[in-house]
Structure formats: C-alpha cells, structure tokens
Amino acid sequence: MTTTGSPSPLVEQAHRIAESAGQRAEKAEAARTPDPDVIDALVAAGAARHFVPLSLGGSGGTFTQLKQAAVTIGAHCPATAWCTVVAALMTRAAHHLPPAGQEQLWADGPDTLVAGGVTPNGTATALEGGWSLSGSWPAVSFAERAQWILLSATPRGTDGGGQRICLVPAAHVRVDRTWDAVGMQATGSHTVAVRQVFVPDTMTFPAALLTGLDTAPAGPDGRTVPxxxxxxxxxxxxxxxxxxxxxxxxxxxxxxxxxxxxxxxxxxxxxxxxxxxxxxxxxxxxxxxxxxxxxxxxxxxxxxxxxxxxxxxxxxxxxxxxxxxxxxxxxxxxxxxxxxxxxxxxxxxxxxxxxxxxxxxxxxxxxxxxxxxxxxxx
Missing domain, CATH: 1.20.140.10 (Butyryl-CoA Dehydrogenase, subunit A, domain 3)
Known part of the structure; x- marks a missing residue:
C-alpha cells in the first residue's frame, strides 16, 4: 500500500484539475454531464487507479491522499470532486470480483473508469454460468463517461436477501438522461437501465462482501474496510x-x-x-x-x-x-x-x-x- 507520505499523482495534479473543472463548470452544468476533458484529466492523474492493487498496476492509494485531492478539486467544482471519490469507491468495490473478473476488468490497464449503483434496484435470474440482469438504477454518477457499471440486484425468487453486484460493460446499458437536481448538476448522475443482459459469474460477487463487516474480505491494501x-x-x-x-x-x-x-x-x-x-x-x-x-x-x-x-x-x-x-x-x-x-x-x-x-x-x-x-x- 502506498504510504501517506509517498507522492500521489492525483494529489500533485489536483490543483490543475480543480482550476480546469471550475472554469468549465457552467458548461458542464448546462450539459448535465461531466466535462470530457476534465474526466480525461482525472483518469490520467490516477482517479480510476487510486485503489487498484499494485499487483495489477494500480496506485494502491490511501484515503488520506484521496481526501487531499478531492477537497482541493471540490473547492472549485464539488461535482468533479464527487466524480473523483465515486470513481475511487467503485474501483475499490470491483476488487471483490473473482480473480478472473479482475483480470478482465483491468486487462487494458488500471485506468478503467467504473461507475455504479449499489442500491438493489434490479433483479438477477440465475442461468448456467451467470445471471440475466434487468432493472433501472437512478443517480449513477458520470454514467455517460464510464467504461463499466457496477449494478446491485436481488436474485429472482428470493425474499430480498442475497443481493449480488454485477459488473456490466457500459456498451450494454442504456443511459436515460433523468438527472435534474438543482445542485451537483455536472456529476451527470443519470439513470442506468439494462434488460436481460447476461453477466458471467466471473463478473459478479455477493453484495455482502462489499457491505458486511463480518463477511467482507481484505481489500486491495490487504485490510478489511467495508x-x-x-x-x-x-x-x-x-x-x-x-x-x-x-x-x-x-x-x-x-x-x-x-x-x-x-x-x-x-x-x-x-x-x-x-x-x-x-x-x-x-x-x-x-x-x-x-x-x-x-x-x-x-x-x-x-x-x-x-x-x-x-x-x-x-x-x-x-x-x-x-x-x-x-x-x-x-x-x-x-x-x-x-x-x-x-x-x-x-x-x-x-x-x-x-x-x-x-x-x-x-x-x-x-x-x-x-x-x-x-x-x-x-
């Protein structure tokens, strides 16, 4: 794990990103989506790879470093800071995928941008080798900019327990432009919908691994942080x-x-x-x-x-x-x-x-x- 005293590109570049995001905030608000150049700068600085394990080419970053960067960015554009922390959080969540799923997610490198909706608004039907996922998830930040989407669903035929987290390529989802809040407009937190999308077992994991204190395994830094x-x-x-x-x-x-x-x-x-x-x-x-x-x-x-x-x-x-x-x-x-x-x-x-x-x-x-x-x- 990166120590709090080690250099962090995300922290080092936060001021530059903050100024750019602030200058583009009005345009991003009007578009109701993050500015693409700002998102590209965030990814280049390491927002997506912040919690990716070192073994997979990530930064192995700390919460202290993420705080420094997000607060700096938030002073100019809180919506961009929100995208920063959500991107890091979803990446950390994706570490709970089986090893084969992690390898597929980060096959092209650790700078893969993952969005997510972890409220179980969908249903998952068990199939051989995977699940058929359907549902609609509101308020998925930077939904139009992500490459993968983490979505939580309830297995069909259960009483609401045993939720699963499914990772779906962005190309397989529909984004409905529903985000109309008076604030955080530039987060682009629109609704994501899927219908009968097949998700292989390797790209899913039980939600309890993410949320449960007693069931959560060690994270990318080797410690249990649910x-x-x-x-x-x-x-x-x-x-x-x-x-x-x-x-x-x-x-x-x-x-x-x-x-x-x-x-x-x-x-x-x-x-x-x-x-x-x-x-x-x-x-x-x-x-x-x-x-x-x-x-x-x-x-x-x-x-x-x-x-x-x-x-x-x-x-x-x-x-x-x-x-x-x-x-x-x-x-x-x-x-x-x-x-x-x-x-x-x-x-x-x-x-x-x-x-x-x-x-x-x-x-x-x-x-x-x-x-x-x-x-x-x-």
Whole structure:
C-alpha cells in the first residue's frame, strides 16, 4: 500500500484539475454531464487507479491522499470532486470480483473508469454460468463517461436477501438522461437501465462482501474496510471542498467591508466578523473529524462495528457543520453572492445536494452509533 507520505499523482495534479473543472463548470452544468476533458484529466492523474492493487498496476492509494485531492478539486467544482471519490469507491468495490473478473476488468490497464449503483434496484435470474440482469438504477454518477457499471440486484425468487453486484460493460446499458437536481448538476448522475443482459459469474460477487463487516474480505491494501465504513466519509469530501471554496469566494465579496474601521465599534464589521469566525471554525472542525477518519481507516488492521458506526456519526455531523457554515456565508453574501454568475451560489447548491444524501442524515447515524456503543458495552 502506498504510504501517506509517498507522492500521489492525483494529489500533485489536483490543483490543475480543480482550476480546469471550475472554469468549465457552467458548461458542464448546462450539459448535465461531466466535462470530457476534465474526466480525461482525472483518469490520467490516477482517479480510476487510486485503489487498484499494485499487483495489477494500480496506485494502491490511501484515503488520506484521496481526501487531499478531492477537497482541493471540490473547492472549485464539488461535482468533479464527487466524480473523483465515486470513481475511487467503485474501483475499490470491483476488487471483490473473482480473480478472473479482475483480470478482465483491468486487462487494458488500471485506468478503467467504473461507475455504479449499489442500491438493489434490479433483479438477477440465475442461468448456467451467470445471471440475466434487468432493472433501472437512478443517480449513477458520470454514467455517460464510464467504461463499466457496477449494478446491485436481488436474485429472482428470493425474499430480498442475497443481493449480488454485477459488473456490466457500459456498451450494454442504456443511459436515460433523468438527472435534474438543482445542485451537483455536472456529476451527470443519470439513470442506468439494462434488460436481460447476461453477466458471467466471473463478473459478479455477493453484495455482502462489499457491505458486511463480518463477511467482507481484505481489500486491495490487504485490510478489511467495508463500504459502510467509508462511503459517508467519501461523500463528505466534496462538501468540505465546497465549504473551503465558499469561504474563499465570500472573503473576496466582503473583504473590503472587513477591512474598514470607520470607528471604534462598527456593527457591520462585527456582523461580518462573526460570520467569518463561526463559519471558518465549523469548517476547520469538520476537517479535523475527517482527518481522524482518514488516518484511522488508513492504519487500523481492521475496522470494528463501533468504528463503522462512529465514522457514520461523525460524517453526518460533519455534513451538518458544513451546511450550516455555507448557509451562513450565503446569507451574508448580499445580492452579489446570489447572482447566477457567482461561483458561491453554485457551491451552495452543490453542497446542499450532496448533504441531502440518505447516508448523511444525522438521526439514523446517531441511532446506529448509540446501538453499537450500548450493545458493545453490555
């Protein structure tokens, strides 16, 4: 596994990608799909290969490195940062394929872009040597740019258990352009549909290997890190980047007011000082929590049930902190911040769309954490 101190092309090129994505964001939003040149730059920098094992030519990257890159990119374009973390997450998931499936997926090298829909919205019918897959999966990010799609399905004839993850070539799916959210427009999270597509056994695996703490095998770095331990963490990274970007743009809009001192006590200065101090403190606190998750996830031999629940609790709390910080900045930005041409309002829209994800709601996360702690204690 790459150590956190080793050079990462994705981290090193993040600033360049971020600036390009920010410049192309308006066009990508209008198209409701990621800019192709930005996606090509992400892949070239190693976003797709980040979690591919070293033995297959990948980077063997860390969560800490991915955080650095995604936050840098997210400060300019949260939608591109979202595509970055989802691409890495889907690649990590694909490592659970049988060896023959991994060899087929990465036959042309480790820079294969994988998208995915891991909610079991499809059905899989068992056939000799594989499965017949049908279904429709909404909100599959960068669906129009991926080469392969991971799709979760329920085997036909079961009571909903035993879900399987199927890997399908992008050429075998239909993309319905349904993505119409007010934020994260440039993720291109459209609906993917398939009908009676044959998926060989070598390109499928039980969903329990991906999501179950007790059933998950070692990942590409040799450690057990189930999806629920890291998906909320990764979803928070574009939000943290958006918050950093929002703070920077807000300072540009209001900096002149913050530097005027016409009298000993200026209520305008006091107001903007309170906005700046509170929001920047919340963003810093959120980043400290995410840094702790990244360090622990990168170094722990295995994550416990309590670790997973605490990660989910912390990430839901981080989402609340970041939303509150950016809302305060937006409210104090004046009409300039609400202009259609303002990057601040785009960052504000994006962070709210990301924060609405079901996995980032604090109530369910708090309940899971409480149950894990109390059960462990007794």
């Amino acid at each position: 999806l629920p331990a890291v998906n909320t963490f990764l979803f928070c990274l574009p939000m943290l980047g958006a918050a950093h970007g929002a703070l920077r743009h807000w300072r540009q809009l209001t900096g002149a007011r913050l530097h005027r001192h016409p009298r000993a006590y200026d209520p305008v200065l006091a107001h903007y000082g309170d906005v700046f101090a509170r929001s920047s403190s919340e963003i810093d606190a959120a980043e400290l929590l995410l840094d702790r998750i990244a360090r622990h996830t990168d170094t722990a031999p295995a994550l416990t049930r309590t670790d997973v629940a605490r990660n989910q609790r912390d990430c839901a709390f981080v989402a609340e902190l970041l939303l509150r910080a950016v809302d305060r900045l937006m409210q104090a930005s004046g009409t300039s911040g609400h202009s259609a041409a303002s990057a601040l309002q785009r960052l504000w829209r994006d962070i709210h769309t990301a924060g609405s994800h079901a996995t980032l709601q604090f109530g369910p996360a708090a309940a899971r954490y409480t149950q894990a702690e109390l059960t462990h204690a007794h």
